[in-house]
Amino acid sequence: MSRCYTQPFIVVGAIIEDNGRILLVKEAKEIARGLWNQPAGWLNKGEDIITAVKREAKEETGLNFKPKKVLGIYSEVRKKHFKLKIGIHVVKIIFSGEIIGDIKINFDPDEILEAKWFTIKELEKMREKLRDESIIDEAKDCLAGKGYPLDIINHIIVKGGG
Numbered sequence: 021m022s023r024c025y026t027q028p029f030i031v032v033g034a035i036i037e038d039n040g041r042i043l044l045v046k047e048a049k050e051i052a053r054g055l056w057n058q059p060a061g062w063l064n065k066g067e068d069i070i071t072a073v074k075r076e077a078k079e080e081t082g083l084n085f086k087p088k089k090v091l092g093i094y095s096e097v098r099k100k101h102f103k104l105k106i107g108i109h110v111v112k113i114i115f116s117g118e119i120i121g122d123i124k125i126n127f128d129p130d131e132i133l134e135a136k137w138f139t140i141k142e143l144e145k146m147r148e149k150l151r152d153e154s155i156i157d158e159a160k161d162c163l164a165g166k167g168y169p170l171d172i173i174n175h176i177i178v179k180g181g182g
Contacts, residue, residue, distance in 0.1 A: 028095075028109040032073040033060030034085050035116050035162040038123070041137035042159045045080050047151060048133045056138075057151040058158065059085070060112070068175040073115045081135055082126030087115040089167025094154050112154070116162045 035058055036043040044056040059080040063072050070087055077085035094112040125135045138146075140163065143156050150156070161167070 028111050030063040031060050031110055031112045032063055032069055032076055033058045033112055033114045033158075034073055034077045034087070035091055035114060035158050036077070036081070036083070036085060036119065037116065037159075037162050038119075038137065040163065041139055042143065042155075042162070043081065043125075043135060043137055044143075044150075044155070045127065045132045046134040046136075048129065048131055052151050054133070054149075055151040056136075056146065056149055056155075058114070058155055060114075063113075066177075069113055069173055070115075070170065070175075073113075080127055080132050083123065084120040085115075085117055086120050087117040087170060089116050090114075090170060090172060091116045091158060091161055091167050094158065096152065096154060110152075112152075114158050116167055 043059070045059055047053055047055050047057055059077045061072075061076040061079070063069060067075075073087055074085055077083055091114040094114060096110045096112065098108050098110070127135060140156070140159055143150070143159060147153055147156070
């Protein structure tokens with residue numbers, strides 16, 4: 021199937037940290053199969069951004085993620101996407117936070133092949149196995165305590181004209 025991305029698209033993601041290690045998931049879907057990524061996915065039309073990151077973390081890890089900070093907004097222009105062979109622009113809104121309840125990882129094998137905890141040193145050695153190199157910067161930002169309060173996000177539903 022051929023796709024053409026003419027506009028940037030929005031991705032939400034979670035950097036989940038425990039004792040200096042970052043949780044990544046290995047993608048099962050064809051476009052990024054076998055590559056490691058933070059729990060992340062596309063923002064659905066009309067979806068609140070915070071709700072979206074909770075949903076994505078739950079879908080990909082089985083964990084109840086509670087966002088605490090907006091870690092950052094990462095704008096990535098890829099001149100040639102590694103599998104699509106076309107240029108795309110991704111805007112990633114990445115959150116740091118905590119897990120509420122059990123840390124028992126559970127995922128759908130049609131979506132995720134594996135989940136594993138990594139140190140920064142391990143991440144730096146596996147750049148070519150990451151879906152996005154920016155995951156390393158995001159993990160470093162998280163471990164450095166960077167981030168912005170969640171109240172910088174306003175989800176507004178406008179009724180009526182534009």
